[in-house]
Amino acid sequence: MAEIQITGKAAPVLFENVTKRFGPDVVAVDNIDLFVEAGKLVTLLGPSGCGKTTTLRMIAGLEMASEGRILIGDRDVTKLPATDRDVSMVFQSYALFPHMSVLENVSYGLTFSGFSKSETRDRALAGLDLVGLKGFDLRLPSELSGGQQQRVAVARALVLEPQVLLFDEPLSNLDAKLRRQVREDIRAIQQDLGLTVVYVTHDQEEALAVSDQIVVMRNADIAQIGTPRELYDSPVDRFVADFIGEANILPCVIDTVENDRAFISIEGYQHILPARGLVEGPAKLAVRPSRLVIGAQGGFQARIAKATYVGVRMEYTLEAGFGSMFAVQDEVNAPLEVGSDVTVGFAEKGPVLLPEA
Amino acid sequence: MKNEVIEQARHPVLIFWIIAGWIGFFLIPWYGVEDGFFRFEWLFDGYPFDTDYAPAAFLLMQGEKLWLAPLLLPLVASLAVLRFRKSDPAYGTILIFVGAIGFSMLIAQGFGIGIRGFNFAWLTAIFGELGDRQFGMGYGALLLATSFLFLFTQGIAARGAVNGDVFVVSAIGGVIVVVSIFVFFPIAKMLVAAFITEDGRYSASVFTTKFFDDRIWGLGCLSGTRCGVAWNSLFLAIIVGFVTTALGLVFALVVTRSGFRFKRGLRALTVLPIITPPFVIGLALILLLGRSGAVTVFFADLLGVQPTRWFYGLPGLLIAQTLAFTPIAFLVMIGVVEGVSPSLEEAAQTLRANRWQTFRTVSLPLMRPGLANAFLLGFIESMADFGNPLVLGGNFNVLSTDIFFAIVGAQYDQGRAAVLALVLLFFTLSAFYAQRVWLGKKVYITVTGKGDAGVHPLMPKRLSLPVFTVAAIWGAFTIIVYLMIVFGSFVELWGVDNSLTFTHYITAFRVSYNEFGIQWVGSAWDSFWTTIYIAAAAAPLTAIVGLVTAYLLTRQNFAGKNAFEFGTMLSFAIPGTVIGVSYILAFNVPPIEITGTGIILIVSFVFRNMPVGVRAGIASMSQLDKSLDESSLTLGANSWQTFRKVILPLLRPAILAALVYSFVRAMTAISAVIFLVSAEYNMATSYIIGRVENNDYGLAIAYSTTLIFVMLAAVGLLQILVGRTKIGRRTQFEAGE
Ligand SMILES: Nc1ncnc2c1ncn2[C@@H]1O[C@H](COP(=O)(O)OP(=O)(O)O)[C@@H](O)[C@H]1O
């Protein structure tokens, strides 16, 4: 067998003012701009029905944008049907052809791409090898486990060396253990081959784990784009803060702002943090559960309402004058008593100011 | 508590069947009552002592039919079981013995002793001449046999078969017995008949001479004369199978894969022929394309030649059968075309296949089961078709009509009929087998339950043009044919005297009033009411047998399930003509003597149409999650209650399909019916055929038109009666699709 290398021909994807309507009433995607850098893995994340799949299908050419422009590489593909785009997709249900063997499935796209018979075969085998399914080529899809079917679907898309590779919730039909494994495999292949991947999921943990960039979507619109770290550490609003990891949203007052540093107070407790363009007055503060320090030197008063031991850490529900919040602590050997009063402060970095509302 | 319930539960059903057995033996007339059991005239005509009407017990008391006496033994023995608890092994053992011995005795005496005494020479050799005889069994015998059967099934259930589920075991037993009696037994009887010589002996050479007859297998058409009927039938059936499948696919594509606006109209148009008596299309075609048909005459004038009988024979048969059977192919194809998962087609597109390549490499192969089924249906229907060959065949003989003429023709030849029927059966079963092989064991199921968003792509361009052209031509042709039919029923004499008239309707359906009330004087009323009555009786029975079988096949596991499935589907591959002949051969003599009655018509419909009920039931039952049954069972319902309360209500669509199909079939079928009708029980279709043979086309068409409208009304009525179960299921498309 000639040495066949599956490589990437990664290209960037650009959405300009793209809108997708179904009929007169349903706006599935509302005037979005999006840039996916070549060779990066970008996830579309958001609650069900927010337009992720529709966005993905517009990249694939399975849906046509109602308005706006879509570019892949430097080519305008807005009006191009799926067949003529250099994009492959891994479907949620895998969509393996049940009447074809694994090898035939993987060779399928190659036969339409002008490869010779033997090269088609070599490439398909190389693709199977890449996903760790050597020797499964003659089986029917119905004779494979869910995880194996998934990998065939990936191989089938990979061997075409597409400019962009799309995944629509590829892990949702797998059990929890496989999920972690498969997503790491996908990430590894993507990085090895330098592929451009757009990946849809509604699971924030999955998104944080695999992405170079995350696009958080809400109601047919983009709420925020950023690296996992950016989204986690500085969400633009309450929706993003809540959707990416858990966050306590606390009321506070910005007393003064100097050099984009805000001096805030919350029940008399003072704290300094980036102002992010906000001005004096009431505001909201997003604090991750791990960034609440129980028993700090300075802080506000709260009472422990609930304590749960979950093995690696303690989880507390705290009651303060302005409401309740959720905190975790790594100290498990000397848990705090329910009903005891504590002082709660913030970690040095972590709390984020959010605009009111 | 729970224990008590179980202990009690055995009694009602068990006691019911024991009592039924006793009633059958002691109270109900043992032999068939000539003038009809349900007129109850026998009650006042010497019952219970007159030997024609006497129950078995009274016959024995008078010293008659002494061979029935041993039946008392298991009957009495069945009482013994009441002393045991269900958990006692003796309970099951006794029931098994009672049931098995009683049932076998009943069968043995029935087949052993007939109208000429012992039926078998070796019996005479052992016991000497009997000097007595017996006729067909009646309701007394039927009741006793049923009782023995269900005692037996309760026995094996008690011994642990199918987890001791009495309902399931009884249902399996019941289906096996009726299918054996009404499907396997007649076919076996026919096989045997093919070996019988004219003086009643068995001989293999008789079979071979009849089988290798040149009239069956001759290849004269290759050298300019005529071919044998077997080749004719086969050739015709293969072409019809291909053409109807192709057309069915075309229509299905138009309806599901195009922006065509009049989908509803197209659906109605293609379904219309199903509710049309088969030869009506033939008649309309004669009026259009026959020697004096409008089109033929037009072209003859145009070309200045004599009009010919070009249409009779292969061309006419092809056109008529294609018209008649395309809708069936369409119905099969539309389900399959819609069933191909859209994400597979989308996946193909993202893998660089264009629409045409997607269609060729993914959609079409996934439709293989549909294509195979549609072809098989067209093939079998064409093979079995009787009406069209009769009116259009000309010199092109086919098996089904030849079988008929072998039975009713001048040269009455049962053996030849049986041989021809076997050839026919051989063809259809081979097609059945070939279909299985072609489909192989690949999986074509694409509906996974977990959905992606996705839409079917439109047809590829290079496909849509020919598809639309064919659909348009065919649609127009169908409309014209049906307009002809209606028009033809209102004119004096089609093609000769085109003045409008109601004569035909009046002759057929005149009603007059006098002091005795309404008088149905029209000539068609007799057969009309008989048809309605038979169709109405057959439809629910078909639905019941079909759905119970489907339930067993989808929901229960038992030994021999595959054989069971094959047996229940077999009658599907048996052409009506074969059923007709085999029923005559099997049920003309005791022990089951029902030719000439309405029962044989009902029975033939039930078993001919049962596979459709089974298929419809399986299709919808496999969509119902098994957890529904299981939750019902864990909530304390038994399997019968679960079937009745949970499954049946959710099966309304399948019930409707089975009812409609069997009702319509009973009204339009001809191939089996033509053998089984009698003066008393004449069916609409055979009456119409009679009119056609007398060249009374007007009346025939008027009657057929009426039938079409009656069926439309009946289908509507059934839809209302059965109602619709709203299952909370979303559909992808809005109404108006
Ligand atoms: N073919 C369609 N017709 C009408 N509405 C659609 C269609 N496809 C998607 N939608 C609607 O568009 C919105 C976005 O859908 P989708 O992109 O599938 O969401 P998700 O983010 O869960 O993948 C939803 O409200 C959905 O109902």
Ligand SMILES: [Mg+2]
């Ligand atoms: Mg989605």
